[in-house]
Amino acid sequence: MKKKSAFLTRATLYTFLTLGSIGMLLPFAWMFFSAIKPNSEIFTSPPTLLPSNPNWGNFIDAWTSGDYTQYFINTAVISVLTTIITLFICSLAGYTFAKYEFFGKKTLFLFFLGTMMIPMQVIMIPIFLMMAKLGLLNSYWSVILPLAANAYGVFLMRQFMSTIPTELMEAARIDGCSDFRIFWQIVLPLTKPALVTLGILTFLGAWNEFLWPLIMLDSPDMMTLQVALTQFQGQYEVKWNLLMAASALSMIPIALIFIVFQRFLVEGIATSGVKG
Amino acid sequence: MDAVKSIKLQDKSEKTIARKIKWKKRLIPFGFLSPVLVIFSLFMFIPVVFALYMSFHQWGMIGNPEFVGIENYVRLLQDPLFWISVKNTIIFSLSVPFKVGIALFIAVLLNQKIKGLAFFRAAFFFPVVLSMVVVGLIWQWMFSPSYGFVNFMLEKLGLPLQSMLIDSKQAMIVLIIVSIWKGLGSNLLLFLAGLQSIPRSVYEAAEIDGANSWQKFWHITVPLLKPTTLFVLIITLIGSFKIFDLAYVITGGGPGTSTMVLVHYIYQEAFQRFNMGYASAAAYVFFIILFILTLIQMRMFKSDAS
Numbered sequence: 244m245k246k247k248s249a250f251l252t253r254a255t256l257y258t259f260l261t262l263g264s265i266g267m268l269l270p271f272a273w274m275f276f277s278a279i280k281p282n283s284e285i286f287t288s289p290p291t292l293l294p295s296n297p298n299w300g301n302f303i304d305a306w307t308s309g310d311y312t313q314y315f316i317n318t319a320v321i322s323v324l325t326t327i328i329t330l331f332i333c334s335l336a337g338y339t340f341a342k343y344e345f346f347g348k349k350t351l352f353l354f355f356l357g358t359m360m361i362p363m364q365v366i367m368i369p370i371f372l373m374m375a376k377l378g379l380l381n382s383y384w385s386v387i388l389p390l391a392a393n394a395y396g397v398f399l400m401r402q403f404m405s406t407i408p409t410e411l412m413e414a415a416r417i418d419g420c421s422d423f424r425i426f427w428q429i430v431l432p433l434t435k436p437a438l439v440t441l442g443i444l445t446f447l448g449a450w451n452e453f454l455w456p457l458i459m460l461d462s463p464d465m466m467t468l469q470v471a472l473t474q475f476q477g478q479y480e481v482k483w484n485l486l487m488a489a490s491a492l493s494m495i496p497i498a499l500i501f502i503v504f505q506r507f508l509v510e511g512i513a514t515s516g517v518k519g
Numbered sequence: 520m521d522a523v524k525s526i527k528l529q530d531k532s533e534k535t536i537a538r539k540i541k542w543k544k545r546l547i548p549f550g551f552l553s554p555v556l557v558i559f560s561l562f563m564f565i566p567v568v569f570a571l572y573m574s575f576h577q578w579g580m581i582g583n584p585e586f587v588g589i590e591n592y593v594r595l596l597q598d599p600l601f602w603i604s605v606k607n608t609i610i611f612s613l614s615v616p617f618k619v620g621i622a623l624f625i626a627v628l629l630n631q632k633i634k635g636l637a638f639f640r641a642a643f644f645f646p647v648v649l650s651m652v653v654v655g656l657i658w659q660w661m662f663s664p665s666y667g668f669v670n671f672m673l674e675k676l677g678l679p680l681q682s683m684l685i686d687s688k689q690a691m692i693v694l695i696i697v698s699i700w701k702g703l704g705s706n707l708l709l710f711l712a713g714l715q716s717i718p719r720s721v722y723e724a725a726e727i728d729g730a731n732s733w734q735k736f737w738h739i740t741v742p743l744l745k746p747t748t749l750f751v752l753i754i755t756l757i758g759s760f761k762i763f764d765l766a767y768v769i770t771g772g773g774p775g776t777s778t779m780v781l782v783h784y785i786y787q788e789a790f791q792r793f794n795m796g797y798a799s800a801a802a803y804v805f806f807i808i809l810f811i812l813t814l815i816q817m818r819m820f821k822s823d824a825s
Contacts, residue, residue: 256631260629263639267643332555336555348548365803365806366570368799369565370566392563423551451650508644513709
């Protein structure tokens with residue numbers, strides 16, 4: 244009797260989870276099937292589920308329907324540079340906050356933490372005007388630099404750096420190692436897990452960023468993938484098969500990162516939550 | 520004489536060297552902090568003050584800014600469209616308890632000893648890493664009234680077809696459904712982390728006392744998970760106030776103004792009408808709302824810790 248009810252509970256459990264994950268994955272299936280439907284099939288009402296005549300050329304047509312190679316390069320350059328700069332300055336700052344004593348340290352750290360409360364919508368207007376004044380609109384820097392002001396990154400690196408034993412640094416100092424070399428050659432290699440977590444989160448954030456590039460980059464050869472996709476959508480007659488194909492292609496780097504680094508992503512989100 | 524002098528000199532130079540080293544030591548931390556200090560000053564501290572300054576000025580893209588006092592704020596509070604955007608943002612945010620509830624429910628399911636955990640977790644988590652734009656596009660197509668998947672299913676099931684995105688009453692519901700789908704994974708992870716921090720022994724003790732699963736959930740999981748739940752509630756609420764990308768992509772604020780949200784309103788005033796001062800005032804009101812929410816969050820956590 245008990246066994247039977249336990250079996251029933253497990254069955255319900257799996258049913259719920261399976262239905263749930265089908266619900267989660269269905270939109271991807273719909274995207275994929277739509278992406279390979281020929282034009283004639285995309286606008287049939289009622290729609291068909293599976294394409295009767297898959298047209299793989301849609302992926303190529305979608306890519307060449309706009310300057311997608313350029314958009315891809317723009318997005319990649321912005322994401323990679325944002326990640327490198329964020330990792331460098333946040334780890335250096337995190338190291339300083341964790342291992343040095345100096346005047347105003349606590350206040351300064353609170354100031355950095357406080358910026359997490361500032362929504363980007365408040366600062367986007369002054370930054371836009373500043374970039375316009377400096378003639379930096381339509382440059383990669385107009386998106387990269389605001390994204391690099393990442394207080395969460397400083398916080399995460401400080402937390403991680405404080406777990407590294409100070410004796411290690413003192414030993415190196417006695418051997419005549421300069422402060423920067425201690426950071427670069429001794430501390431940084433030890434913080435790899437934190438660097439990977441922060442790096443992935445920063446890269447994904449920059450790749451997926453929409454509002455900053457929408458404001459800052461309006462010339463067609465500077466657009467990022469996200470902005471380009473919405474332009475595509477704004478055309479009179481939306482070719483949904485091509486739009487879905489382009490969306491799918493734009494997801495590939497993200498999907499790869501997800502597959503390879505899922506563990507770090509999960510930990511990153513879980514710790515950012517627990518630490519608050 | 521000479522010897523004494525040279526000793527004194529040597530002493531002096533040693534002192535200056537020592538002083539130099541001391542100064543260098545003091546400056547090193549600031550040297551290390553200088554890149555973040557520069558970036559944060561330029562892209563956080565100065566803009567946040569400057570936006571406040573701008574909010575008291577009439578500021579178009581051309582011509583000089585003109586001081587107008589609190590007129591921008593007065594105008595803002597009298598603009599019906601501003602209130603519509605506030606109302607829509609709040610309606611959208613009413614879905615938060617629901618979102619958190621679903622995440623908790625699935626987290627509890629996933630916290631059992633089950634096969635295929637990695638698959639289920641990945642399936643629920645994947646939408647989190649996607650861009651709002653791609654998510655918006657996929658779902659806009661899912662909900663397309665005549666060619667979309669949702670109406671296709673409704674027809675197969677013999678249910679009445681819905682006009683969805685072109686219906687001003689249903690468009691907001693669509694946005695809520697999409698944001699549930701998009702955000703479920705990250706809340707789920709936070710809950711899973713919270714659940715795993717509850718010691719097994721507590722449950723085992725309850726089992727010895729003969730508690731059933733429901734009692735265990737209600738009397739152990741829920742109270743011990745309270746800090747996590749509060750945290751998830753507030754960050755989801757703050758996140759939902761910031762909604763823009765999804766609405767911009769899926770509905771563009773329409774039909775009419777039925778899904779025009781606060782950030783969209785700010786964006787439109789600033790970058791389509793170029794009322795920079797007025798938009799800054801709106802942005803500051805937005806900031807104050809979020810600030811209050813954050814203060815509530817901090818208070819809750821303080822009282823919870825004590």
